[in-house]
Amino acid sequence: MEREERTLTGVGVSEGIAIAPAFIIEHGEIAIEAENIDESQIDDEIERFRRAVTKSRDQLLRIQAGVAKTMGDASAAILEPQIMLMSDVAVVDETEAVIANNLLSAETAFDKVISRGIEALEAAENSLMAERSNDFMDVRRRVLANLMGMSHHIIRDVSDEHILVIQHLAPSETAQLFHNKFVGLALEMGGTTSHVAIMTRTMEIPCVLGVDGVTEAIDNGETVIIDGTNGKVVVSPSDETLAEYVNKKAAQLERKRNLAKFKGQKARTLDGKHISVAGNMELPGEAETVANYGAEGVGLFRTELLYTRTTNLPGEEEQAEIYSEVARSLAPNSIIIRTFDIGGDKFSEILGAPFEPNPFLGWRAIRIGLDRPRVLKTQLRAILRAAKDNNIKIMFPMISNIDEVIRAKELIEESKTELDSEGIPRAERIETGIMVEIPSAALMAREIAGEVDFFSIGTNDLVQYTLAVDRGNQRVSHLYQSFNPAVLRLIKATIDAAHLHGIWCGLCGEMAADPTATIMLIGMGIDELSMNPPTIPLIKGIIRAVDSRVAHSIAEECLRLTKHSQVVDFLNRKNRELLPPEFFDE
Structure with a gap:
């Protein structure tokens, strides 16, 4: 039927x-019934367990090699937590102890130990912890399948x-x-x-x-x-x-x-104004995708996954190699590395972040970095090393006041001094900017602009903090309005403050990839738009189809309007008037 x-x-x-x-x-989870053994079987069971772990690790290493060949080494690092789990003392040694002390079969002992880890992660009621529990469950299935001679596919x-x-x-x-x-x-x-x-x-x-x-x-x-x-x-x-x-x-x-033709073209308006169109990325393996879509560099390299993919903090050597690899693959274009934005929705247990009833207003991003300077300096040292021979810039997230900017810059200088004293080569100078995503930073943009080389507006958080609305809350999500006049005026004030001090201003939130906003942002004077790579050809095409002077008059009208709906209706009408049909997803 x-x-x-x-x-x-x-x-x-x-x-x-x-x-x-x-x-x-x-x-289908593998069901295990408790099975006891005799003392005489202990050594054999432990050896059987070790063989299953070795076989499981080898299987994962082969899969990892395949991913590395297809998507690059850094993308293959996603498998690292499972591979590390295979040699985790808390799992391997404890399983062997349970076999010996409780006289249990290898299957029973391993299931008992790994299940405790799964239960603890699931009890955390956190999206990151849930992801880690998936790693534990996959390792459970693989090791048990190898112990029992079953297929793990x-x-x-x-x-x-x-x-x-x-x-x-x-x-x-x-x-x-x-x-x-x-x-x-x-x-x-x-x-x-x-x-x-x-x-x-x-x-x-x-x-x-x-x-x-x-x-x-x-x-x-x-x-x-x-x-x-x-x-x-x-x-x-x-x-x-x-x-x-x-x-x-x-x-x-x-x-x-139709839009693919814009990939290799510069994003210049009809009257010759150039707007840089860059890509956002969070895995080094995505660099090729960024380049293939015609990005003029990376406007936002999110580094949080380096911190959340394993139970250990990423080391300086590892980070320096990753940043260098990305920069080399996109040379001569620049990449902007945002220091870790952990906290809030990206809660990280490894930094000792406690439960917070309102994490988006709590201990996160630069606040963690300034509280834990050694952690932030490890990342800054890695960036400075990678920037010696590459076009790399640093960007600090979640800045709320000028004191944070000054202290963050001091940590850069301290990192330089440390590297010099250790005889480690580094960049002499590195461009430094901030994310403008808190209203206080936008309102103080004129003062902060004197301390940095660029701004990048993070509209996702700027909207949330300006309008005091959680877009993940269905009861109030209708109040999450990207084109709310209050938000638009903060964006314009930030751009003007940057230009007043002779620095450039970009935008890397979801608005950058929204074709409804492109003409308005050109009119406001934006210098760079950074977005998910697939949207790059469309945004380039829109930029090439308009005159910046016409865009300026459109932006001025948007700033005069008083309602989100008025702005959206006005922009939709103007976009239809100015752009060819191929730019619209009917």
Whole structure:
């Protein structure tokens, strides 16, 4: 019996439309019954456990090598937590102790130890900890499968195009997508910064995460539409809906082909004003994607994943090599490295961040760095070393006052002195800027501008803090208004303050990738727009289609308006008047 059309919602983390039959995989956990052994079997059981761990580690190393070959060494580092877990004393030694002291089989002892770790991580009720629990569960399945002589392959080969529907994917499983014909993904678990989100964006596979009960709601073989742009999963679409999405997909592909011509072109307005269009990235392996879309460098290199992917802080050597690798791959264009923005939604246990009832107004970003100067200086030293032969700039996040800027600059100078005393080569001078994402920084921009080389406006947080609204809260999300006049006036004040002091001002929040805002931002005088790479050709095309003087008059009118809806309606009308149809996603 044919089922009716239904739409499931989640979080779109990789844009695009995919249409194919569902391929459902249930994560069947391996059930273990307690099994006792005799004292005479202890040594054999411990040896059997060690062989299974070694085999599991070797398997993961092979998978990691495959990812490194396809996406680069830094992307392959996503698998590092699982590989490290294989030699974690708290897991390996404790398992061997349980075997010997409790006279339990290797399977029983390992399951007992690893399950305690999984339970502790799940009890933390934190998205980052949940990601780590997935690593533990994947290691559990792999080691137990090797102990019991079972297959550890979760992702099976498919001969035709399918949509993968699954509860969650561990890094090792995600890596297997490269060798299959999965054209889209729908997962029950995962968030925008999860390894699945990062890897599917890099692979350009449409993906929706956080779809409640997705494996129960879909039958194997049912036609599924993944709308990664809008976070929708349409199941058993009607003929009308199917035709609509087939046309949308064709239009998207045609639009993408039409806009591809702008990748290699400079973003200059009709009257010759150049606006730098850069890319945002969070994994070094994404550098190639940034370059392929025609970015003029990296306007925001988020470094948080270096801190959250393992249980240890990243070392100076590791960071210096990663930053150098990215800079070399994008030379001669510059990359702006944002110091760690941990805290709030990026809570990190490794820095000892306590539970906070309101983490977005608490201990995060530069506040952590100034409280833990040794941690921040390790990163600053790595950046200074990498910048010696590369075009690298430093950017500090979450600045709320001028004192923070001055102290952060002092830490740069202290880091230089340390490197010199140790005889380690470093950059003589490095451009330093801040994220303007707190209203106080925007209001004090004239004073702060005298202390830095550039500003980069982070509109995501600027909107949230200006309007006192959490966009993740459905009850108030309608108040999250990117085009609210209060926000626009802070943006304009920041740009003007930068130019008054002879420094440049960029914008790296979601507004940078919003084509509705591009002409207005040109008119406000923005110097750089940094965004997710796939949007770069579109934004370049819009810049090349307008006169900055016309854009200036449009921006002035936006700043006179008093309502978010008025600004959006006005910009939509003007964009339709000035831009060709190919720039609009019908």
